[in-house]
Amino acid sequence: MASRGKCCGDPNHQHDDPERGIQYSLYTKINTNDLECLNESTEGSGKLVFKPWEDRLNRESFVESDADEELLFNIPFTGSVKLKGIIVIGDSSDSHPSKMRLFKNRESMTFDDVALIPDQEFEMQKDTEGLLEYVTKVVTFNHVTHLTIHFPKNFGEEHTRIYYIGLKGEYAEVHRHGVTICNYELRPNMSDHKNPLEDNINHPVA
Incomplete structure (x- = not known):
């Protein structure tokens, strides 16, 4: 069953406060060089919607x-992410997306792959100010190194327009010590060639 976005519920909450901006700062952890948006009308425009929270209402940059x-959207991160929420700002017209589907750690997806069952999907509402947050299943979206977002349809227009996509969560760097260890272990180990008679000799531990 698809989930729906919801507001924070606090009438006194200011949606442009600094803390909220920090929460939605995962855009800084995206590998933008490899970020890909399929079916964008202007090449490279998909990258522009991942921007600072304070610029979310800027209508000059958008993807259509x-x-x-x-x-x-194929979104690679520079490390591991625990994704907790998504905000999508669109237009007040029917070009606003009406459904969002999320796929975890499936690199280089194309429209041929979207028939797969998503890890989570949402029925969307029109949001022109960033008031609605789509809360993800944290257990599912833990250790995310690549996120795919598919917007299959809008509210009736021929084209879909998006001004802002905000990603909320926690970030951790990925350390690749395993690769170093594997390379090291590929080197000859002289102990493999020792005299079998020495096997019963006790050696002091350094």
Whole structure:
């Protein structure tokens, strides 16, 4: 069953407060060089919607779909992410996306792959100010190194337009010590060639 976005519920909450901006700072952990948006009308425009919280209402930068209403984002992170929430700001018109589907750690997805069952999907509401947060299943979206977001349709327009995508969560760097160990172990080990008679000799531990 698809989930729905919800507001924080606090009428006194200011949605542009500094703490909220920190919560939605995962855009700084995206490998933007390899970020890919399929079916964007202007090349490279998909990268522009991942921006600082304070710039979320800037209507000068946006992505719009090309051939039809679908958009597909392949988002690689520079480390491991625990994804907790997503905010999507669209237009007040029917070009606003009406459904969002999330896939975890499936690199280089294309529109041929979206028939797969998503890890989570949401029925969306129009949001022009960033008031609605789509809360992800944290157990599922733990250790995310690559996130795919598929917007399959909007509210009725031929093209979909998005101004901002905010990602909320925790970040950890990935340490690749295993590779170093494997390379080290590929070197000849002289102990493998020792005299079998020495096996019963006790050696002091350094």
